[in-house]
Amino acid sequence: MTTLRILYISISGNTRSFVETLQDYAEDQHAADASAPLIELKEISDATPDDDETTPYFAFVPTYLTGGNGIDNGYQELMTEALGEYISIGDNRKYCWGVVGSGNRNFNEQYCLTARQYSEAYGFPFIGDYELRGTTQDVTRIYQILQTEAAKHA
Numbered sequence: 001m002t003t004l005r006i007l008y009i010s011i012s013g014n015t016r017s018f019v020e021t022l023q024d025y026a027e028d029q030h031a032a033d034a035s036a037p038l039i040e041l042k043e044i045s046d047a048t049p050d051d052d053e054t055t056p057y058f059a060f061v062p063t064y065l066t067g068g069n070g071i072d073n074g075y076q077e078l079m080t081e082a083l084g085e086y087i088s089i090g091d092n093r094k095y096c097w098g099v100v101g102s103g104n105r106n107f108n109e110q111y112c113l114t115a116r117q118y119s120e121a122y123g124f125p126f127i128g129d130y131e132l133r134g135t136t137q138d139v140t141r142i143y144q145i146l147q148t149e150a151a152k153h154a
Contacts, residue, residue: 002037004146007053007096008060009044009083015062015102016043018134025139037147044083053092056153058127058146059083063103063114080114087122098127098149100142105131125149 004026010016019041029036042057061083087093101115112129119126128145130138 002150003040004037004150005040005042005055005057006060007042007044007057009080011062011064011080014133015060018102018130019060022139022143025143037150044086046082048082048086050089052090053095056095056097059087059096059099059118061099061101061115061118063101063110063112084118093122096122096124097153098125100128101126102130
């Protein structure tokens with residue numbers, strides 16, 4: 001049995017809600033088919049110890065920005081820095097198999113900008129996105145993406 005690890009940060013509770021729903025979905029899938037991977041969650045915050053990761057994981061990050069439009073006239077990441085700082089520790093970035101972003105589509109080009117910038121800065125792929133708390137379809141789709149990405153590393 002494979003377990004997929006997710007490191008995430010949640011500011012308003014949307015990301016936490018989504019990954020917990022994703023974890024429940026994985027449990028249901030595993031109950032129906034023992035080869036379906038389960039999901040292990042680790043929430044990152046300012047209080048998280050500076051650990052060295054030794055097991056592959058996926059990162060889930062919402063987008064909170066201030067200043068500029070985030071594309072051509074600047075931005076400042078807001079409230080999600082703890083995850084980026086954690087990924088920067090030691091070789092932690094090398095264990096990330098991909099990042100999933102969330103946000104509000106009303107913000108157009110800024111939608112999932114933090115996840116896209118993590119992908120570029122740390123050299124792992126941007127593999128998926130969902131809006132706010134996501135939908136049932138998003139949960140199914142993201143679970144499939146995680147399985148596909150994990151299989152590439154098997």
